[in-house]
Amino acid sequence: MSKTKRPIPVFDQPIIETHCHLDYLEGEAVSEVLERATAKGVERIVTISVSPDNLAKVRELTENPLIWGTQGIHPHDADAFTEATAAEILKHGNDDKIVAIGEIGLDYYYEHSDRAVQRKVFEQQLEIAIQLGQPIVVHTREADEDTQAILKNFSSQLKGNGVIHSFTSGLPLAEFCLNEGFMLGFNGIVTFNSAQNVRDVAAITPLDRMLVETDSPYLTPAPYRGRPNEPQYLPFIVEKLAEVKEQTVEVILEHTYQNAKQLFGWH
Template sequence: MSKKKRDIPVFNHPIIETHCHLDYLEGEDLADVLARATAHGVERVVTIGVSPGNLAKVRELTQNPLVWGTLGVHPHDAKEFTDETAAEILAHGNDDKIVAVGEIGLDYYYDHSDRAVQRKVFEQQLDLAIQLNQPIVVHTREADDDMQAILKNFSAQLPKKGVIHSFTSGLPLAEYCLSEGFMLGFNGIVTFNAADNVREVLAATPLEQVVVETDAPYLTPAPYRGRSNEPQYLPFIIEKIAEVKGITNEQVLASTYANANRLFSF
């Protein structure tokens, strides 16, 4: 008989889910997912654009009163980015519930798109964010040097900065991004046994620059690893951040909530 997993904590402070993929939660009813989230204190959910094919779906999802969205093309799909995609992001990037340009960036781990193409498309979308005066949601993996080099060319033109989501890169890139005013997003990875490198970066990150996310349906936190991730699991991430930083859950809740509001201008 399997041991019962610990119940998901419920706090007396709202939480903002800054990064998930609601349209990837296959087999789950959106209303049920959001009901479970609100039952565990989640006040707002940001669902993320990743490809030319899901931008319209993101906009559709934001019709739900609990959901906001971002528009952008992930580095995996950079090879699919076209002038029409850019025009769509530009046309809708300041819609009422679109809060950022993203998920954009570089991924040299999987290399699903040619690296030169990734860099070009990242820069094109940074230009779109500048035109829209929106923050950016950045994906970076195994690309620290190129990421920092590109951000150096654009950071000054991005007054709203943005967030480096699911931060797993090295401390030098973290320190650069923090010095420029970017926030770092932390998710269930901080609960993984092998993620000492992520906890090291978290420990070095000022609380005023930390936001929480699930990246659902991926990266489910302990003790629910193996299940599809959902925004309802955010309290476990709050607890782990408090533990790593040696502060109370309440301090993490208040700060990450304020940070998310500031990041996305809610």
């Protein structure tokens, strides 16, 4: 007989979903995903663009009052980055409900795009973010040294304004990014038994530098691994961070909520 999974907890304080991909939730109506999320206390959702093909889709999704978005090209699609793509990001990167340039960065694990191209496109989009005065949402995997080197070249102009999302890198990159003023995003990986490295990073991350995210439809937290991820599962991530930080859930909720508002310019 299969065990019944623990219900998703509902807290008294609101939660901000800082990183998901609503247009990737196949077979799920966005309205239903939002309904389930709001029932669990999710107040706002940031859906992230990743390719030239979904820049416009993300902008369309932000027409919903609960949804904000970003504009940027993921390193997987760096090969598809053109002058027209750059122009589109520049044109819409300061739209009313676009809150950051991202998801940008480096991915040497999959290497769907040439590494040199990834670095060039990352730098081009950092320049756009600086030009627009927008924060950045950074993806980095198996590329700690190059990520640090590139961010170091731009951080004084970025003024630490950004987040390294789904943080799974080593402590040296974490410490560098924290010293430069960036925030770190934590998602369902922090609940995985195999992810002690992520919990170690969370343990040294100041409360005023943490964000919560799902990266849905990926990386569903325990105890719901194996199902498509959704913003409604954020409470499990909050609980695990409270455990790691030896804080109450209320403390984590308050800090991550205020951190998201600060990063994305919500007052």
